[in-house]
Every structure is written in structure tokens, then in C-alpha cells.
Amino acid sequence: MENQDNQPSPASIMQIGSGFWASKVLLAAIKFQLFSKLDEKGSMAAQEIKATLNLKCTDIHMYDFLDVLTGLGFLSRKGLLESAIYSNSIHSDAFLVKSKASYIGGMLEMLNNRLYHHWGNLEDGLLTGLPQNEIKSGNDNLFEELYKSPERLLEFIDAMGSIQMGNFNAFAQQFDFSKYKTLTDVGGCGAALSSMVAQYQPHMKCTSFDLPVVEPIAKEKIAKTSFGDRVVTASGDFFADPFPKADVVVMGNILHDWDENKKILLLQKAYDALPEGGAFVAIENVIDDERSKNVFGMMMSLNMLIETGTGFDYTFSSFNKWTKNVGFKSTSIVPLTGPTSAAIAYK
Incomplete structure (x- = not known):
């Protein structure tokens, strides 16, 4: 100042x-x-x-x-x-040209159509601790509410793909995949991460795992790539159903949607889906331990207040504590693009 x-x-x-x-x-x-x-x-x-x-x-x-x-x-x-x-x-x-594969405007479209208005109620969220979006009065599950509308579902999937495109690209090239053959992307939306890994790692076979309503959109997007022989979909509820087993389990902007207990539950399920030596990866805006540098990560955490009420973004120290409690042997962190990192836990 x-x-x-x-x-x-x-x-x-x-x-x-x-x-x-x-x-x-x-x-x-x-x-x-x-x-x-x-x-x-x-x-x-x-x-x-x-x-x-x-x-x-x-x-x-x-x-x-x-x-x-x-x-x-x-x-x-x-x-x-x-x-x-x-x-x-x-x-x-x-x-910002919609016809180009590098278009990141999907997230900007959702910011304009949804979040711009909801963030106007930030004060109410801080006062009440309650979500300030479509579930402000009614359904307590944001994703069920969003997915009722095919238009909003597609907008959400495109937004999630566009906000993470640069990070998925960096992860697909920077992470050492030489020890691994299979990957499951939990909450994979439109299979953007799986397709990116398949593009840069020709030995990898990838599964994009999400709710049944998402699967047709993911299949349509996979069909537009040349990696359909190595990228498949699986459907289920990641709280109710086991994750498809793989050498690497990834979650992109998934853990931050939930409270601490549900975060730990998802980490446990990821641990159970991995073999010895396997890796779990969370691609999110991991907040620096001093909570002074990654301001975007902390604003994203406030966005989780707006969206879910109890979800929050976290520091690497918290990630280490949770993964150690679940049973992971070691962790590392890899900076990706901007405020985003890959927090990695090894079984």
C-alpha cells in the first residue's frame, strides 16, 4: 500500500x-x-x-x-x-478465440454467467458460512443442481477444462511417468487431463472417471482427439464407488470442493486404488505455508465458500498431514503454471 x-x-x-x-x-x-x-x-x-x-x-x-x-x-x-x-x-x-483448441474462455464464460453474480454475496457467505449460488436455498449438492441443465453442465465442463489447460499441459510433460503405465483422473470432466497425458506420454493408458451424466460429453471430446485407443471413460460416484485402479490417480480441482473429512476420505480411496509405488496427484492452487504469496489460491478458497460452503483450498503442509495419516510414504510438490502446483503423494 x-x-x-x-x-x-x-x-x-x-x-x-x-x-x-x-x-x-x-x-x-x-x-x-x-x-x-x-x-x-x-x-x-x-x-x-x-x-x-x-x-x-x-x-x-x-x-x-x-x-x-x-x-x-x-x-x-x-x-x-x-x-x-x-x-x-x-x-x-x-x-480467447473460441474456434481454437487453446481457448481458455470457458472459465471466463462461467465467471460471467454464474460467479460474477454469486460473488456479490460474499459478505453473506462470510456471515452465514453458507453457499451463495444456485443451492443458496434448496438442494445442498451443487453438482446435482448444476448438472440438471445440459447447458450449465457443458458450460461447467468447458470451464473446468479451460482453467486447467495450461496446468494439465505442464503436468503431462513435467511429471516422471517412466515408472507408470496407467492413470485414472477422478472427476475427469471432459477428459482434458487424460487426453493431455496421452498426447505427451504415448505409453500411458488413461481413464477419465466422473458421474454418468458427464460420460457422454467426455466420450464426445475424446472422439475429437487421436488418442481414443488410450483414453477411455468410466462412470460412477467417487464417494460411493471405488476408483478405477491405476498406477497414478489424479484429481484436478477436486479436493478443494470438500471439507477436511471428505478430503481425507477421497485420499483414502485414492490410496486404495493405487499399487505399491503408485502416485496420487492433486492439481490445485496449493497455498504457500506462510499464506502470504499465493493470494489467488486463497481467493479460490473463498470461491469454495461461495460454491460449497465448506470446501477450501489448502497448504502443502496440510496435504502432507492428510496423506501421511492415510498411509502415503512421501510427498513432493511441482509448480505448474501461475498459482497452481501438483501436490504428489507416493504409496
Whole structure:
């Protein structure tokens, strides 16, 4: 909160306090598929963009919208106001064009359609300890509620795949798979992790395990890859049913959904599914033990308050304690991308 001269400054306070402004500008652009439409045309003037998106705001507000996106690094611009021509920045071109395999907008779509509104109730969540989303009054199981709607189910699966894409890619290349032949991804959603491991590790056979309602979507996504001979699906409830046995059991953003007792139950089930020497891997925003650096991990933990009420993200020290109690012999941690790490326990 201080500047370089060690003098108090309100700048960072206001930047963070108004941070939702910048967030909502990006999320609106995602909802309008602005980056995808710019990719189709290559570049467009503001008036052409306005007509293409069917926006009715004044011209100056259109310029404001596009120039904010430019200032934030999402668009490139030549000229100014009436003469300006806009195109995607290299980052938007790589990650925000919906037709590209590298698209990470699925999570941004869910942030806009669901979480932006639910986070408006953070104070109520802290006051009550209760979820602040679709299950605020009614069903106590978020996933049952989400999965009632095919549209919301697909949005959720795409969101989970996109938020972890970079991490799955890094894990598939950085983890030492030389001792292993099989992998089970518990809560595998659209089989993104299994497909990524199959791509980089041609000796591995992978199973994506999730609820029966998810399986057809996972199969459809697997069919679009060239790894269908080494990536399969299995369906079941990971609390009620045993995990498919494998040399490596992975959970990506699964443990943090639950309270401590359920975390330990899932770790026990993973232990039971592994052979001696097998590895359990949790790919999540593992919080640093000092709880001072991985601020995103702690905000993700608050998101679990919003989503589940009792779920939370955790430190590596907590992971070590839980896995030791279950019976795992040793642990290690591998940084992946951004705030995410692979916390690994060996049987």
C-alpha cells in the first residue's frame, strides 16, 4: 500500500477496489465473442464492431469499451476514435478465440454467467458460512443442481477444462511417468487431463472417471482427439464407488470442493486404488505455508465458500498431514503454471 518513497498512497487501494470494472469489461467482451469475431475479420473499425455486436450504446462509450480492452492488453489499435482499427493482441489471439483448441474462455464464460453474480454475496457467505449460488436455498449438492441443465453442465465442463489447460499441459510433460503405465483422473470432466497425458506420454493408458451424466460429453471430446485407443471413460460416484485402479490417480480441482473429512476420505480411496509405488496427484492452487504469496489460491478458497460452503483450498503442509495419516510414504510438490502446483503423494 506504499509507494517507492515509502509514503502512503491510495493508488493500489482504489485499483483493487475497482478491480471488478476491468474484470467486467473483459467478461462482456467474452460474452459478445468479440475476439472470435475479430479473428474472423482480422481487424475492424469501432463502428463495424458496434454493428456486428448489435450494440446500442453511444459512439463514445463504444470507444471507451474498446480502448479499455486495448489499454488492458487484449486488443491492438491503429489510429484513434473514428479512424481507429482494432485487432486481437497476441494473447487474445492465442487464448480467447473460441474456434481454437487453446481457448481458455470457458472459465471466463462461467465467471460471467454464474460467479460474477454469486460473488456479490460474499459478505453473506462470510456471515452465514453458507453457499451463495444456485443451492443458496434448496438442494445442498451443487453438482446435482448444476448438472440438471445440459447447458450449465457443458458450460461447467468447458470451464473446468479451460482453467486447467495450461496446468494439465505442464503436468503431462513435467511429471516422471517412466515408472507408470496407467492413470485414472477422478472427476475427469471432459477428459482434458487424460487426453493431455496421452498426447505427451504415448505409453500411458488413461481413464477419465466422473458421474454418468458427464460420460457422454467426455466420450464426445475424446472422439475429437487421436488418442481414443488410450483414453477411455468410466462412470460412477467417487464417494460411493471405488476408483478405477491405476498406477497414478489424479484429481484436478477436486479436493478443494470438500471439507477436511471428505478430503481425507477421497485420499483414502485414492490410496486404495493405487499399487505399491503408485502416485496420487492433486492439481490445485496449493497455498504457500506462510499464506502470504499465493493470494489467488486463497481467493479460490473463498470461491469454495461461495460454491460449497465448506470446501477450501489448502497448504502443502496440510496435504502432507492428510496423506501421511492415510498411509502415503512421501510427498513432493511441482509448480505448474501461475498459482497452481501438483501436490504428489507416493504409496
